[in-house]
Amino acid sequence: MSSTTTNEPIATDADATPEETDIAQRAALVQALKRHTAADTNTGGASFLAPYAPTVRARRLRALDAARVTPDDVVYDLGSGTGEVLIDAAKMGVKKCVGLEIDDSLIARARDNALDAGVAERCEFHSCDITKMTPDALALGPPGVPAPTVVFCWLTSGGLTRVSSKLRRAWEMGTFRIVTCVDSLDACVDYLADGAFAEPRDDGWEVSREHSDYGVFVVPEQGVSVSEWSHRPATVRAS
Numbered sequence: 196m197s198s199t200t201t202n203e204p205i206a207t208d209a210d211a212t213p214e215e216t217d218i219a220q221r222a223a224l225v226q227a228l229k230r231h232t233a234a235d236t237n238t239g240g241a242s243f244l245a246p247y248a249p250t251v252r253a254r255r256l257r258a259l260d261a262a263r264v265t266p267d268d269v270v271y272d273l274g275s276g277t278g279e280v281l282i283d284a285a286k287m288g289v290k291k292c293v294g295l296e297i298d299d300s301l302i303a304r305a306r307d308n309a310l311d312a313g314v315a316e317r318c319e320f321h322s323c324d325i326t327k328m329t330p331d332a333l334a335l336g337p338p339g340v341p342a343p344t345v346v347f348c349w350l351t352s353g354g355l356t357r358v359s360s361k362l363r364r365a366w367e368m369g370t371f372r373i374v375t376c377v378d379s380l381d382a383c384v385d386y387l388a389d390g391a392f393a394e395p396r397d398d399g400w401e402v403s404r405e406h407s408d409y410g411v412f413v414v415p416e417q418g419v420s421v422s423e424w425s426h427r428p429a430t431v432r433a434s
């Protein structure tokens with residue numbers, strides 16, 4: 196296993212160890228952030244929660260496993276990019292997958308990808324600025340769309356920090372568990388605050404650090420303790 200520098204290739208899905216996956220994902224996010232800010236420092240502006248960088252397959256499967264998805268679930272992805280997380284969730288048999296994404300060109304690609312994967316009827320992608328969503332809109336879902344039972348998000352730490360209190364209010368109103376990648380809701384920090392690390396937040400989240408080797412963290416539904424959650428049966432994947 197090698198350390199990753201800017202001159203070395205990023206580990207691929209197929210051969211990556213969890214540590215390499217984590218390094219590669221963070222590197223991809225940093226590179227995307229640099230491209231984004233180089234292209235236009237105002238792009239996204241107040242709405243900007245993360246640049247586009249897809250979660251690698253090993254991690255997204257871990258995330259879905261960690262969320263214990265079942266065929267009864269409605270999975271939302273906040274910042275759904277090109278839809279890979281939801282397409283994998285649909286292939287695992289969940290009944291509905293809902294992507295919320297600010298970039299319409301990514302939504303178009305996600306719809307094409309869902310069609311190509313044969314799961315378009317169970318995936319929908321909505322143009323949406325999460326920073327402008329009310330907590331009840333998140334808890335209930337867009338009009339005509341079932342409410343989430345699982346909310347996935349992979350944003351920058353700063354982005355996660357910014358949506359944390361809204362997510363908290365939605366979580367209190369709804370019945371969903373949250374799965375995050377790279378940062379956990381009880382310890383996300385704002386990397387972008389004056390270029391310094393802010394103090395970890397103390398929002399009262401109780402987080403299950405399952406698959407912590409892949410940086411995947413779950414907040415169980417309200418009323419379910421982490422200890423109760425840890426006894427919930429694991430996801431059984433369709434063959």
Ligand SMILES: C[S@@+](CC[C@H](N)C(=O)[O-])C[C@H]1O[C@@H](n2cnc3c(N)ncnc32)[C@H](O)[C@@H]1O
Nearest residue numbers: 242244245247248249250274275276297324325
């Ligand atoms: C790191 S990517 C994650 C993509 C996908 N969820 C995945 O894991 O493969 C973050 C995504 O969030 C989107 N995004 C950033 N700010 C947003 C906002 N305010 N509302 C909705 N989506 C946003 C970006 O366009 C990007 O596609």
